[in-house]
Amino acid sequence: MTKSLAKQLIDRHDLxxxxxxxxxxxxxxGAGRYTAxxxxxxxxxxxxxxxxxxxxxxxxxxRFKERKANEKVGFRYKVREEQ
Ligand SMILES: [Zn+2]
Numbered sequence: 001m002t003k004s005l006a007k008q009l010i011d012r013h014d015l016x017x018x019x020x021x022x023x024x025x026x027x028x029x030g031a032g033r034y035t036a037x038x039x040x041x042x043x044x045x046x047x048x049x050x051x052x053x054x055x056x057x058x059x060x061x062x063r064f065k066e067r068k069a070n071e072k073v074g075f076r077y078k079v080r081e082e083q
Contacts, residue, residue, distance in 0.1 A: 015048055021057025038062060 027035035038059035
């Protein structure tokens with residue numbers, strides 16, 4: 001079995017400068033790891049695979065904020081009923 005193409009791509013520096021969801025890859029750290037900055041300014045170390053597979057589209061701060069916002073707004077369907 002040869003290394004998959006996806007694995008080979010992840011091992012390179014190609015992700016630097018790319019955006020995945022709210023993340024922007026700013027630096028290659030080596031061994032498939034990248035430094036990524038979220039739109040909110042939070043910086044984290046990420047596996048390249050985590051980015052390319054879109055498993056992580058935003059930092060946990062943003063995820064928490066989003067969840068909070070959804071709770072506040074309630075279900076959209078309910079708003080539509082009231083119209
Ligand atoms: Zn964020």
